[in-house]
Amino acid sequence: MNKRLWTKRLTLMILAIQLLLTGVPAAAADIPENPDTSSWHVWELPNDALALGSPIDASFLLDAPAGKHGYARAVGENIVFEDGTRARFWGVNIAMSASFLSQADAKRLADRIARSGFNIVRFHQMDYTPAPNIFSATANPSQTTALNGDQLQKLFYLMKLLKDKGIYYYVDLLTMRPALAGEVPQPGDVSNGWKAHALFDPTLLQLQKDYARQLLTTKSIYTNTTLAEDKALVFIDIQNENSLFTIDAGRITDSYYINQLKTKFSQWLRTKYSTEAALKTAWTESGKVGIQAGENMANNSVNIIGDGTVRIPDLYDNLNYSTQRKNDSYEFFFHTVRSHYIEMRDFLKVDLKVKALITGSSMGGYPSTAPASMYLNKELMDFTDRHVYMSHPSKYFTQGSKADNDSIITKGNNFFQQAAYKRVFNQPYILGEWQECLTNDFRAEGDLMMAAMASFQNWNPIQFQMTAEAMPTANPYIKSAFGTFVDPAHTAIQPAAAILFHRGDVQEAMDSYYYSYSKQDVLNPAKGFPSSNIYRYGKVGIMFSGFADYNAALSSTTALNKLQSKVTSGETVLSNQLKWQPNSFLINTPYTNAVAGMEPNQPKDFGFSIIQYTNPFAVISLNSLTRDTLQNTNRILLTAVARARNTGFMLNNNEIVAPGKSPVLYEGVSGTITLKTTANIQVYGLNTSGQRQGAVTVTTTAEGYKQFQIRGEYGRIYFEIVKN
Numbered sequence: 001m002n003k004r005l006w007t008k009r010l011t012l013m014i015l016a017i018q019l020l021l022t023g024v025p026a027a028a029a030d031i032p033e034n035p036d037t038s039s040w041h042v043w044e045l046p047n048d049a050l051a052l053g054s055p056i057d058a059s060f061l062l063d064a065p066a067g068k069h070g071y072a073r074a075v076g077e078n079i080v081f082e083d084g085t086r087a088r089f090w091g092v093n094i095a096m097s098a099s100f101l102s103q104a105d106a107k108r109l110a111d112r113i114a115r116s117g118f119n120i121v122r123f124h125q126m127d128y129t130p131a132p133n134i135f136s137a138t139a140n141p142s143q144t145t146a147l148n149g150d151q152l153q154k155l156f157y158l159m160k161l162l163k164d165k166g167i168y169y170y171v172d173l174l175t176m177r178p179a180l181a182g183e184v185p186q187p188g189d190v191s192n193g194w195k196a197h198a199l200f201d202p203t204l205l206q207l208q209k210d211y212a213r214q215l216l217t218t219k220s221i222y223t224n225t226t227l228a229e230d231k232a233l234v235f236i237d238i239q240n241e242n243s244l245f246t247i248d249a250g251r252i253t254d255s256y257y258i259n260q261l262k263t264k265f266s267q268w269l270r271t272k273y274s275t276e277a278a279l280k281t282a283w284t285e286s287g288k289v290g291i292q293a294g295e296n297m298a299n300n301s302v303n304i305i306g307d308g309t310v311r312i313p314d315l316y317d318n319l320n321y322s323t324q325r326k327n328d329s330y331e332f333f334f335h336t337v338r339s340h341y342i343e344m345r346d347f348l349k350v351d352l353k354v355k356a357l358i359t360g361s362s363m364g365g366y367p368s369t370a371p372a373s374m375y376l377n378k379e380l381m382d383f384t385d386r387h388v389y390m391s392h393p394s395k396y397f398t399q400g401s402k403a404d405n406d407s408i409i410t411k412g413n414n415f416f417q418q419a420a421y422k423r424v425f426n427q428p429y430i431l432g433e434w435q436e437c438l439t440n441d442f443r444a445e446g447d448l449m450m451a452a453m454a455s456f457q458n459w460n461p462i463q464f465q466m467t468a469e470a471m472p473t474a475n476p477y478i479k480s481a482f483g484t485f486v487d488p489a490h491t492a493i494q495p496a497a498a499i500l501f502h503r504g505d506v507q508e509a510m511d512s513y514y515y516s517y518s519k520q521d522v523l524n525p526a527k528g529f530p531s532s533n534i535y536r537y538g539k540v541g542i543m544f545s546g547f548a549d550y551n552a553a554l555s556s557t558t559a560l561n562k563l564q565s566k567v568t569s570g571e572t573v574l575s576n577q578l579k580w581q582p583n584s585f586l587i588n589t590p591y592t593n594a595v596a597g598m599e600p601n602q603p604k605d606f607g608f609s610i611i612q613y614t615n616p617f618a619v620i621s622l623n624s625l626t627r628d629t630l631q632n633t634n635r636i637l638l639t640a641v642a643r644a645r646n647t648g649f650m651l652n653n654n655e656i657v658a659p660g661k662s663p664v665l666y667e668g669v670s671g672t673i674t675l676k677t678t679a680n681i682q683v684y685g686l687n688t689s690g691q692r693q694g695a696v697t698v699t700t701t702a703e704g705y706k707q708f709q710i711r712g713e714y715g716r717i718y719f720e721i722v723k724n
Helices: 003-022 103-116 149-164 202-217 255-273 276-283 314-318 323-351 370-380 413-421 444-457 494-502 557-569
Strands: 072-075 078-081 091-095 120-124 168-172 233-239 357-361 384-390 429-436 460-467 512-517 539-544 578-581 584-588 592-597 609-613 618-624 635-641 644-647 650-652 655-658 661-666 671-675 681-686 692-696 698-700 706-710 718-723
Touching: 072 357, 091 103, 103 149, 103 460, 103 494, 120 233, 120 429, 120 460, 149 168, 202 323, 233 323, 255 276, 255 323, 276 323, 314 323, 323 357, 323 370, 357 370, 370 384, 370 539, 384 413, 413 429, 413 444, 413 539, 429 444, 444 460, 444 494, 444 539, 444 578, 444 584, 444 592, 444 618, 494 592, 494 618, 494 635, 512 557, 592 609, 609 618, 618 671, 681 698, 692 706
Parallel strands: 091 120, 091 460, 120 168, 168 233, 233 357, 384 429, 429 460, 512 539
Antiparallel strands: 072 078, 578 584, 584 592, 592 618, 609 671, 618 635, 635 718, 644 661, 650 655, 671 706, 681 692, 681 718, 698 706
């Protein structure tokens, strides 16, 4: 017998014996972080052009061409086009040099994005200069004040391909731009992306405007329009992950910028207090520090950041500042960020006549200070964008990098908590970056779970990322903790997740609760941030008092108690379509039956189907490939995926010992699928490009139902089910 086949069968026998002896799923024990991959299979990179039109092509649900319904508008928490069509976005990031591909590579990437079912692309880190970028076709350009015309047209070519397929776009204006001498004052003090500095320095403000003008008003030779005019451009983010509400230690240490902040703060205080005496009185508090020796408004010397070596706002506690001094410091930063947002928003909308929806910054600091930027997005902007990660690595994907290797289902509750409570009431919510990263062995669960939970909560998620480089050729392997293009664990399940999302298989939650914050609350980091599991049972987020749409009923104790009672009782039924059990996540709709989990040999009955697997961990999804239900459709896609990793990839206590090499390996899934139908069916195993590779034997149960086996040793991830 083949050695790999024998190893696989022996493993399954051990699991079965353990189940019989313990009476609990064998997968309840920890799964080894370095599994035996001798029986795993070599991943064959899909031919996406060939896969278009196959059962693994989710593009049939895209509404092409993008822009045909007019410009996008924010209507409450929804996005609605000019003709009244509602938009829901399931997207993916492409980053760095992947925005500037050859035409052949651009076609390959567009085919993959469409085939995977994404209907929006976030163009991210185009200003990252260690690789080909928006300023130059080569790395490390000597200047960043002029965008490169050829690079722009490469970008526009890819956008045209996407637009024709029904895929919209989202652009960042500032993400990783370097600070170069001759362009930026005291560049040694300014990080890539100009974190913190870009929100208050006038030179950096003008440079941001110049960049935006060139990007948004250059005409595409492929569409004969500018991005400012393009109906397919839906979102613009002024700055990626930038904030003054939290300033990391060492971020601002040069006297040029420290003195600039002192001057701005002192001037702001003069407007508020008029006299030194009034300021001293306001800041006086027994046992606390108010005005310090040598500080006064007249000579612009009131401290706001210290020497920059201590994180803000920790500095204020370390120095024992009075309550009012702290409050004024937070309020000044709030005022500064607000002024910047208004300046950039008006420049984009009035001067450049941009039609896309705009947000300020897609983050806004650590959780304790996030409500301040959320408040400003609510007051001034069109939508809120936030980022959330499971198993974000410490050093990306290199030796020595560490990340949690835990399942969202069992230990990653904080992942969805963070996503849920960064949402603002009655405003479109975009998760501009989300990912369950490699090295996480359970990452295949994330795509289906996000599609389901985003539908339940009415979010618009954009996965980070598909790729950040040119298209791979021979012998690809996983180089990034974020990239999905050559990762079977994500790539395989993406079409199923997209179909679930776009067709609206999971209904929105019926109940809601929003935590109420006043403006004073958002200026107080001590207020904290919600951390409850009520998001599992209803739509949640933050609501700000003082706005016309404030709804006290949705922030009432009655609304909270209705959801909290389910948390207290440990309720596993999220809705009539979703279940979150201790070791499994189940999706049961008329159009999709799916399970992700660690419960081998435990049959899951969905009404139409019974799914059982034998792997320690697996994700299995049955999706109707039409707009008919599983019971009535004539075509169904079955996707079965588990773990994947590079050859030779090794961990030690969640730390990468060896990143591994080509080829990429994936674990085959074994199990039994029962369909409660008496119709005649044929089942075909498919390759990674969606082409039939042979028929699977179908039997009839005593009840007259159809049943077939999926066998991991054959390495099929996809199966096409045809009903007669």
